[in-house]
Amino acid sequence: MKKLNYPFTHEQVKELKVGDMVLITGKLFTGRDAVHKRLHDGVKPPVDLSNQIIYHCGPVILQDKKTKKYKVTAAGPTTSIREEPYQADVMKDYGIVGVIGKGGMGPKTLKGCQDYGCVYFHAIGGAAQVLAERIDSVDAVHWLDLGSPEAIWELSVTDFPVVVTMDAHGNSLHAEVQASSEVALKKALE
Amino acid sequence: MAIKKKIAKKLVKKPVKTAAKKSPPKKIIAAKKTIKKVAKKKITTKKIVKKIVKTENTQKTLEASLIELIKITSAVLPDDVQKVILEALHREEKNTTAEYAMNIIKANIELAKKKLQPLCQDTGTVLFYISHPVGFNQNHFTSLIHKAVVKSTELGYLRQNSVDSLTGENSGMNVGPGHPSIHYHQHGKKTVEVKLMLKGGGCENVGAQYSLPYTPLDAGRDLNGVRKVILDAVHKAQGKGCGPGVLGICIGGDRGAGYIESKEQLLRRLDDKNDVFELAELEKEIVETSNKLGIGPMGFGGKTTLLGCKIGVLNRLPASFFVSISYMCWAYRRQGIELSEKNQIKKWLY
Numbered sequence: 001m002k003k004l005n006y007p008f009t010h011e012q013v014k015e016l017k018v019g020d021m022v023l024i025t026g027k028l029f030t031g032r033d034a035v036h037k038r039l040h041d042g043v044k045p046p047v048d049l050s051n052q053i054i055y056h057c058g059p060v061i062l063q064d065k066k067t068k069k070y071k072v073t074a075a076g077p078t079t080s081i082r083e084e085p086y087q088a089d090v091m092k093d094y095g096i097v098g099v100i101g102k103g104g105m106g107p108k109t110l111k112g113c114q115d116y117g118c119v120y121f122h123a124i125g126g127a128a129q130v131l132a133e134r135i136d137s138v139d140a141v142h143w144l145d146l147g148s149p150e151a152i153w154e155l156s157v158t159d160f161p162v163v164v165t166m167d168a169h170g171n172s173l174h175a176e177v178q179a180s181s182e183v184a185l186k187k188a189l190e
Numbered sequence: 191m192a193i194k195k196k197i198a199k200k201l202v203k204k205p206v207k208t209a210a211k212k213s214p215p216k217k218i219i220a221a222k223k224t225i226k227k228v229a230k231k232k233i234t235t236k237k238i239v240k241k242i243v244k245t246e247n248t249q250k251t252l253e254a255s256l257i258e259l260i261k262i263t264s265a266v267l268p269d270d271v272q273k274v275i276l277e278a279l280h281r282e283e284k285n286t287t288a289e290y291a292m293n294i295i296k297a298n299i300e301l302a303k304k305k306l307q308p309l310c311q312d313t314g315t316v317l318f319y320i321s322h323p324v325g326f327n328q329n330h331f332t333s334l335i336h337k338a339v340v341k342s343t344e345l346g347y348l349r350q351n352s353v354d355s356l357t358g359e360n361s362g363m364n365v366g367p368g369h370p371s372i373h374y375h376q377h378g379k380k381t382v383e384v385k386l387m388l389k390g391g392g393c394e395n396v397g398a399q400y401s402l403p404y405t406p407l408d409a410g411r412d413l414n415g416v417r418k419v420i421l422d423a424v425h426k427a428q429g430k431g432c433g434p435g436v437l438g439i440c441i442g443g444d445r446g447a448g449y450i451e452s453k454e455q456l457l458r459r460l461d462d463k464n465d466v467f468e469l470a471e472l473e474k475e476i477v478e479t480s481n482k483l484g485i486g487p488m489g490f491g492g493k494t495t496l497l498g499c500k501i502g503v504l505n506r507l508p509a510s511f512f513v514s515i516s517y518m519c520w521a522y523r524r525q526g527i528e529l530s531e532k533n534q535i536k537k538w539l540y
């Protein structure tokens with residue numbers, strides 16, 4: 001089990017390899033479909049994203065009626081492949097060190113990881129409670145006009161469990177499994 | 191008539207009892223007489239009021255029962271699903287990412303149950319299946335389901351998950367055209383059964399519909415062709431649908447009916463057995479072969495790709511042969527309740 005602690009650097013994440021199980025401690029910014037589209041359209045992000053990690057997640061958030069404080073009640077990853085058209089450009093334009101999501105991403109993002117020193121972390125899809133427990137606080141929210149699940153939530157996390165499935169050196173576990181399972185499928189269909 | 195008398199008796203009795211404590215005996219008789227007269231006149235209005243109160247009460251009970259159903263479905267996986275997930279965990283090799291994934295899944299199931307909070311943040315399409323007797327008021331029931339869904343969203347049992355497809359606006363209520371999805375079935379029994387399934391977007395996205403013959407796979411219009419396209423769908427899904435998953439499949443029907451039936455197949459218990467011998471065999475074989483593809487939990491590679499497969503059949507037109515496949519993630523949230531006459535939860539169905 002490896003650890004990745006805040007502040008994150010490109011040098012740190014470049015050392016990570018496919019198959020590494022990593023516990024992340026520090027800051028995460030949620031961002032999914034609408035955020036990626038908006039960033040890709042050139043709208044300036046409300047926070048500096050350089051050296052940060054974007055988490056593909058639309059959390060369930062409750063706001064305390066009295067204190068107005070936000071609380072995350074469920075926060076697992078959402079399917080990442082929908083950001084495939086935008087992700088590499090977001091890596092390039094905003095200097096992020098990595099993304100967390102599920103299901104993996106395609107060749108364009110893999111090349112982005114290589115070119116801009118980023119890593120794709122795979123969180124366990126559906127494990128919303130285990131992951132929410134690792135979130136210590138909701139520090140801010142931006143672009144709430146996109147709706148709660150689509151907004152940028154600034155989260156502080158401790159020991160957030162992920163697996164590196166695409167590294168900064170051109171390796172992708174998803175491409176490997178896709179290829180090996182295709183061989184197995186062909187055999188099964190014979 | 192008997193009930194009428196009882197109500198009248200009750201109405202008369204109560205004031206007399208209180209009066210008896212405060213007044214001397216002589217006045218009781220007089221009081222009794224006047225109350226009796228007044229009571230007789232008031233019975234009709236009181237009865238109506240009582241009836242309204244009673245209906246309101248059963249409505250409130252129904253709303254509470256539905257909210258409880260939503261809460262439990264969102265937080266607690268049914269036993270049959272938990273069982274196969276544990277089996278899958280024990281199958282995976284130690285110290286692999288697959289085992290790591292299954293361990294987190296197991297921990298998540300336990301934590302959600304303990305905290306009674308959504309197992310997965312994507313509380314999905316809210317699908318209700320209601321079996322009811324003849325003469326049941328569907329409009330009324332639908333409006334109560336809407337109320338329960340709105341309340342459950344406010345309480346955080348459901349995420350704000352309903353988006354206007356044209357404007358992109360989130361209603362914040364989970365109610366809108368097509369949401370929640372409600373399916374009524376009339377049955378011969380006197381009871382009302384409400385089943386609920388919460389199906390996340392990730393797994394819904396990897397569903398597929400094939401039209402046979404399907405030349406890329408050389409899949410013809412027979413069970414072997416059906417088998418080929420199902421395995422192809424499993425391969426295409428990889429880990430994107432939050433595997434290990436469960437397939438609900440319909441052979442035949444039109445495109446719409448096929449998908450509806452494929453989801454209804456997911457209402458079957460995982461440990462049941464298909465009545466049709468060939469389908470029972472195919473269900474078993476699909477799971478075994480899929481698990482040899484090595485896609486594994488979350489697509490990390492591993493021994494469990496599928497937890498189950500359920501196949502149903504509808505008639506088709508001579509010209510059409512559809513195979514509709516619904517993929518359900520490991521967070522297979524489905525529950526059901528049977529309602530009592532007073533709309534309380536009489537029993538849980540899974």
